[in-house]
Amino acid sequence: MENQMNRIKEIFCEIVGVDESEVDDNTSYQSLEPWDSLKHLAIVSRLEEEFDIDIEMDDIIAMETFKKIKELVGKYLDKEGD
Amino acid sequence: MNVVDYFLENSQKLDKMCVAGTKETITYKELWERVNYLASYIHDKFGREKEILLLSDNNLFFILSYLAIMKSGNIVVLVESRITEKQLVSIIKRCSLSAIFTQEIYKKKVAAYENVFTETLLESLPEKGHDIESEIKDDDIAVIIFTSGSTGEKKGVILTHKNIRANTESIIEYQELTDKDRIEVALPFFYCFGASLLHTHLRVGGSMVLNKSIFLGSVIKEINEYKCTGFAGVPATYQILISRANFLEQKLPSIRYFAQAGGKLPNKFIAMITEAFSDKSFFVMYGATEATARLSYLEPHLVKKKLGSIGKGIPGVTLEVLNENDVQIKPGEVGEITAIGENIMKGYYKDTEETNRILKNRRYYTGDLATVDDDGFIYVVGRSKNIIKSAGYRISPNEIEDVILELEGVSACVVLGLPDEIMGEAVVAVVETKEPNEKFKDEIISECNRILPSYKVPKNIVFIKNMPLNSSRKIDRFQIKEMMMSVYKNGEIPLELKVK
Numbered sequence: 001m002e003n004q005m006n007r008i009k010e011i012f013c014e015i016v017g018v019d020e021s022e023v024d025d026n027t028s029y030q031s032l033e034p035w036d037s038l039k040h041l042a043i044v045s046r047l048e049e050e051f052d053i054d055i056e057m058d059d060i061i062a063m064e065t066f067k068k069i070k071e072l073v074g075k076y077l078d079k080e081g082d
Numbered sequence: 083m084n085v086v087d088y089f090l091e092n093s094q095k096l097d098k099m100c101v102a103g104t105k106e107t108i109t110y111k112e113l114w115e116r117v118n119y120l121a122s123y124i125h126d127k128f129g130r131e132k133e134i135l136l137l138s139d140n141n142l143f144f145i146l147s148y149l150a151i152m153k154s155g156n157i158v159v160l161v162e163s164r165i166t167e168k169q170l171v172s173i174i175k176r177c178s179l180s181a182i183f184t185q186e187i188y189k190k191k192v193a194a195y196e197n198v199f200t201e202t203l204l205e206s207l208p209e210k211g212h213d214i215e216s217e218i219k220d221d222d223i224a225v226i227i228f229t230s231g232s233t234g235e236k237k238g239v240i241l242t243h244k245n246i247r248a249n250t251e252s253i254i255e256y257q258e259l260t261d262k263d264r265i266e267v268a269l270p271f272f273y274c275f276g277a278s279l280l281h282t283h284l285r286v287g288g289s290m291v292l293n294k295s296i297f298l299g300s301v302i303k304e305i306n307e308y309k310c311t312g313f314a315g316v317p318a319t320y321q322i323l324i325s326r327a328n329f330l331e332q333k334l335p336s337i338r339y340f341a342q343a344g345g346k347l348p349n350k351f352i353a354m355i356t357e358a359f360s361d362k363s364f365f366v367m368y369g370a371t372e373a374t375a376r377l378s379y380l381e382p383h384l385v386k387k388k389l390g391s392i393g394k395g396i397p398g399v400t401l402e403v404l405n406e407n408d409v410q411i412k413p414g415e416v417g418e419i420t421a422i423g424e425n426i427m428k429g430y431y432k433d434t435e436e437t438n439r440i441l442k443n444r445r446y447y448t449g450d451l452a453t454v455d456d457d458g459f460i461y462v463v464g465r466s467k468n469i470i471k472s473a474g475y476r477i478s479p480n481e482i483e484d485v486i487l488e489l490e491g492v493s494a495c496v497v498l499g500l501p502d503e504i505m506g507e508a509v510v511a512v513v514e515t516k517e518p519n520e521k522f523k524d525e526i527i528s529e530c531n532r533i534l535p536s537y538k539v540p541k542n543i544v545f546i547k548n549m550p551l552n553s554s555r556k557i558d559r560f561q562i563k564e565m566m567m568s569v570y571k572n573g574e575i576p577l578e579l580k581v582k
Contacts (some may be wrong), residue, residue, distance in 0.1 A: 027399050029296045030187065036164055038555075041322065042548050044505045057327055 004051070004077060005070055011050060012066065015042050025067035047073055060078065083222050083244040084216045085119075086153040089250075091112055093261075093287035098510035099202040100284070102308055103291045106142040106424065110287065113145070114212075120150035120204065123213040124181075130155035130215075132180035133226070136190050137170075139163050140271050140292045143201050145280065147183040149272065152243075153216050157239075158225045160272045162553035167191055169236060173228055176238070176432060205263055220244035227274060228430050229371045230552055230560075238431025239371045240276075250281040250422035252396040255311075256379055257339065257365065261509030263288040266301050266310040268319060275343055278375035279314055299509045302334070310335040316344030318555045320351055325493060339363040339382070343375075346462060348389050348479070348487040356385050368392035368462065368524075372446055374425040391459040392452075395449040395492045399423035403452050403460060413456050416463055416478075419448045421431065451478060468559070470499030472507045475537050481539065482511065485533050486526055491515050494549045496562050497540065500570055510575070512562055518545030518578045546579045 009080050016035045029035055044060050046067075047053070053076040063069045093100075094114035101108045108116075128134070133153050138144040151158045159177055160400035161170065163185070170191055181197040192198055201204055224243045228236045249263050251260070259282055267290050269276035291308045293301050298319065305313060314321075320342060323329035339362060340355065347366070354362050354543070365383035369375050378401055382394030385469050395401030403417040411417035426446045440447045451464045464478030479497035484496045494514035499507030513526065523543045530539040544566070550556040565579055 031165060033187070037296055037298060038551055041298075043295075043327070045324075045548065057297070057299045060326070061295055063301045064296055 005074075007050065008047065008070055009072055011046050012058075012069065015039055015046060015061070022040070023066055025046055025065070025070075027066040029064045043069070051077060051080075053077070083220075083243070083247070084153060085148050085216050085246045087115065087216060088247050089149070089281060089284040090117075090286075093284065095337075096287055096454070098261075098287070099289045100141065101145070101292060102289050103304070105294065106292075108142060108145075113149075115553045116146055116204070116207075117149045117153055119207050119209070120146055120440045121153040121212040121216070123203075123207055124150055124156060125154040125214045128154075128156060128180045130527060131157065131222070132179050133159050135159045135161070135174070135177070135179050135182045135184075135192075136272075137161060137163055137165075137182065137184040137192070138272075138456075139185060140267060140294070141183055141185070143183075143204065144271055146204060148280075151183070152224050154214060155216060155218055155222070157223045160225060160227045161236075162228075162270065162272050164553065165191075169171075173236060173238075177226075179347060179389070184549050188397060218243055221428070223383050223428065227277075227371050228274070229274075237433065237436065240428040240431055241374055245374045245425050245427060246281060248398060249278065249376055250285050252398045252425070253278060253282050253376055254286055255397050257282070257341070259283070259286045261287040261289060263312055263338070264291065264308065264310045265289075265312040265314065266291050266293060266305045266308070267314075268293045268298060268301050269314060269316070269555075270553070273556075274371040275314065275369070275376040298322050302327055302329070305334055305337060308399070311336055311337075311338040312341065313337060314341040314343075316555045317342065317347040317351075317550055319559070320347055320355065321493060324351060324354065332352055334359070336360075337362055339365060341365040343366060343367040344554060346390075348484070350488060352385065352389060366392060368460075370446075370448055372427045372440070372448075373399075373423070374427070376425070377419075377423075377448075378422050379461070380516070383456065384459075388455075388457075388459045389453070391461050393459060395421070395423075400426065401460065403454055408483055411454060413454055416451050416453050418466060419450045419452045419460065421446045421448065456460075460575055468498075470497070470507050470509055471501060472502075472509055472537060476539055479507060482509065482530065482534060482538055485530055486511055486513060489526060489529060491517060491522065492526075494557060495561055496549070496557060497567065498559070498563055500566060505541075508541045509538065510542045510544065510564065510566065512544050512546055512549075512579060514546050514549050515545070518547075520577065523577070542575050544575055544579050 016039050059072045093110045097111035100110045100113050134156050182192050183199050186200045221242050225241050226238045228238050271277050292395050366380040368378040378392045378395050380391050398423040402420050404420050405411050405417045422445050449466045450464045451466050464480045482497045483495045496512045500510050502508035526543050550558045550561045
């Protein structure tokens with residue numbers, strides 16, 4: 001799981017265009033300016049591709065902090081493991 | 083008449099919601115009071131006819147500041163909120179700003195400047211204003227919108243109080259907007275299409291719900307929750323909703339109409355939407371910041387019959403397609419779309435040369451190429467600046483894009499010309515798809531071969547997962563061209579273009 005969480009951070013930082021040191025659990029859509037709605041869609045697409053999951057609309061809306069992204073993607077990965 | 087007095091002429095005393103929704107809301111009565119408090123503060127501090135920058139997303143701060151600056155007889159300078167610091171500095175240098183109104187979160191971008199105001203000013207204002215001289219001349223400047231030019235350098239479009247009033251009046255008329263209308267706003271107000279939503283709904287005393295979510299799909303919930311009657315978007319808005327939010331399976335019972343402008347939505351998507359929502363009106367429209375916002379619309383009942391057309395000029399606008407000798411073209415010929423009307427801008431900010439190039443005898447030359455049918459309906463075929471010159475032919479990218487867009491698995495397409503020693507320019511297509519592979523590439527080329535003359539068939543296809551979009555949410559052709567040029571220099575074109 002830890003590897004997957006690191007991979008989420010790598011993808012997030014690569015798309016948003018920020019250094020990994022700038023992102024922690026508290027990083028939010030409101031506080032991190034380069035994270036805009038278009039980048040958000042790109043992040044969602046990449047995560048879906050990377051982990052072979054389909055993220056539901058309500059979850060895409062709820063991913064407003066980096067912590068939430070990890071939790072919600074984690075939820076899908078848990079389901080896959082069942 | 084001051085355009086703010088015009089907007090709120092009939093609605094200033096209403097005790098009904100102007101901005102509805104979950105977070106910030108305001109009634110018309112309160113809006114009018116607060117605009118007046120802020121306007122008298124600005125007037126006392128800076129006088130009149132001063133340029134004041136506004137840097138904000140859609141929220142109450144934007145609406146109050148925008149209206150108060152104009153009401154005080156000053157000029158709003160609008161830029162996109164997520165503008166790069168480099169571009170912002172260049173604009174600030176070009177302008178003579180007296181003050182900057184910025185949302186707190188963007189304050190650091192303008193830290194080096196004086197007279198910066200944020201949301202905290204609104205909280206600290208005295209709950210009382212005084213009458214100010216808000217009367218202006220029709221030709222006084224209300225707003226300067228900095229918009230991306232085709233070259234990358236931003237141009238300042240100067241709009242007068244009269245320009246905004248004229249365009250607002252026309253849009254209300256053809257969309258039949260009333261105080262019963264409530265719009266779900268997902269377009270930024272700093273973009274002319276977004277601004278037109280604000281203007282028209284204020285004037286009729288309708289209401290707005292401002293979408294602030296990170297994901298566009300949330301508009302569906304908000305439309306249902308707040309019973310919105312209208313929704314407006316650019317092509318990307320509808321394409322994202324269709325591909326990511328099951329848009330076509332929704333009922334949206336409160337919705338009366340959808341409006342689309344800001345570029346061509348591929349016909350197959352127009353057909354899908356009108357099919358899925360046969361009980362609602364779908365307005366296909368065309369416009370430009372230089373025309374305040376709107377220039378044409380296609381009457382919703384003609385959408386199927388005239389599929390792909392931008393319709394005809396809106397009330398008050400003479401929209402004509404002219405050839406090189408300024409004569410109206412015959413059906414089937416191609417010419418440039420031109421417009422005359424009170425909504426046409428005063429000119430570009432501090433750029434007489436460019437102003438004189440596109441404004442001649444009160445006529446605005448849009449730079450868009452179009453043809454007309456026997457009934458006078460206009461069909462855009464391309465940008466005059468976009469024209470590809472290959473092997474002695476002048477090729478409009480749109481025709482090729484339309485062929486490729488018809489293919490299953492293609493969600494967007496941009497055709498452009500790249501330097502080629504033999505051809506002058508070689509036709510290359512950048513295709514958005516989820517599954518890039520060599521086989522699909524061959525399929526696209528063979529479909530083009532089947533339908534198009536050989537000189538129009540792309541010499542190469544490059545795939546991309548997500549098209550880059552600009553701040554107006556349009557496909558950023560400029561950036562795609564730059565990306566292509568950078569990979570092209572290194573020799574062979576890759577199968578897939580990766581967005582950096």
